[in-house]
Amino acid sequence: MASRRTFIKQSSIGALALTLPLLTDLKAAAPALTTANTSPKISLAQWSLHRALQRGDLKAVNFPMVAKKEFGISAVEYVNEFYADELHNASFWDNLKRDTDAEGIQNVLIMVDKEGELGAAKTLERTRAVDRHRSWIEAARRLGCAAIRVNAFGKGDPNTLREALIDGLGMLAEAGSEADISILVENHGLHTSDAGFITGILSAVNNPYLGTLPDFGNWCLNKEWGSTKDGSCTNSYDPVKGLEEMLPFAKGVSAKSYDFGPDGAETRLPYKALLQEVKDSGFNGYIGIEYEGDRLSEAQGIRATKALIEKTWATLD
Numbered sequence: 001m002a003s004r005r006t007f008i009k010q011s012s013i014g015a016l017a018l019t020l021p022l023l024t025d026l027k028a029a030a031p032a033l034t035t036a037n038t039s040p041k042i043s044l045a046q047w048s049l050h051r052a053l054q055r056g057d058l059k060a061v062n063f064p065m066v067a068k069k070e071f072g073i074s075a076v077e078y079v080n081e082f083y084a085d086e087l088h089n090a091s092f093w094d095n096l097k098r099d100t101d102a103e104g105i106q107n108v109l110i111m112v113d114k115e116g117e118l119g120a121a122k123t124l125e126r127t128r129a130v131d132r133h134r135s136w137i138e139a140a141r142r143l144g145c146a147a148i149r150v151n152a153f154g155k156g157d158p159n160t161l162r163e164a165l166i167d168g169l170g171m172l173a174e175a176g177s178e179a180d181i182s183i184l185v186e187n188h189g190l191h192t193s194d195a196g197f198i199t200g201i202l203s204a205v206n207n208p209y210l211g212t213l214p215d216f217g218n219w220c221l222n223k224e225w226g227s228t229k230d231g232s233c234t235n236s237y238d239p240v241k242g243l244e245e246m247l248p249f250a251k252g253v254s255a256k257s258y259d260f261g262p263d264g265a266e267t268r269l270p271y272k273a274l275l276q277e278v279k280d281s282g283f284n285g286y287i288g289i290e291y292e293g294d295r296l297s298e299a300q301g302i303r304a305t306k307a308l309i310e311k312t313w314a315t316l317d
Contacts, residue, residue, distance in 0.1 A: 040313045043075035064105045071261030075106040093142035112136045118168035119154020126168040147182035173210035184213040189226030194221040195242035200299040214246035247281040257305040258293045
């Protein structure tokens, strides 16, 4: 009988074949930069392939292999919704860890959504949300990740919300510290895209296991999830200012991208200024590609984002 590892590799090949129609019209990726001063550490966020995953063209278990074999990226960021059925299956996470280790793939973090409001006004609701997130902390620990990414959602006036988030994020950071897993808050719309508000909460909690995952694009203050993709946001936090404020707490960076011009530049975000902020801060963690556009295929968008990061990074001061 074939081993599970053999099965995973064979399944990965099948998944790659399903994605080939997305890839055949692409030029070869630019060669990786080679010097320490000009080589950013790049990871791939699973959400970049969410349409392929939702259609069933790609199996979630094969995502890490696709990242490495198709895009030359050996560090990956998972999204919890694609593994909900496996959450409490310790063997699944242990086996995925074994298989990614064998392929030299680094499991960076798990992005956790829709597991309750960590800033809920009622203590019982906050506690339940923390407990649901604990299960993902355990999955991340088994997978060898360094962190989970969470949302600092909640309702109420700013003072009430601030106190609730200090409590909820504080409890979760304590749980993270017990497992050696960091808890990272992403700007994801509404008050979470107010970088000053969020970093004030992190300072108040004052736990080294609580940090940020600043996203280049999610700065809309009057829309949940915060996307500025379609230009419809009427109240947006300045992305360069927000990134600058969140970077001192950052243990990851999400390089959101939407679309590209003929010269390969991102057309909706000030990429050079954003990457300059990252470099100036001394950040040395992973910059995670998160393509969210519609015009290019997912594969094209990933390759375009990777090429832009590498090309731009080499020109920064």
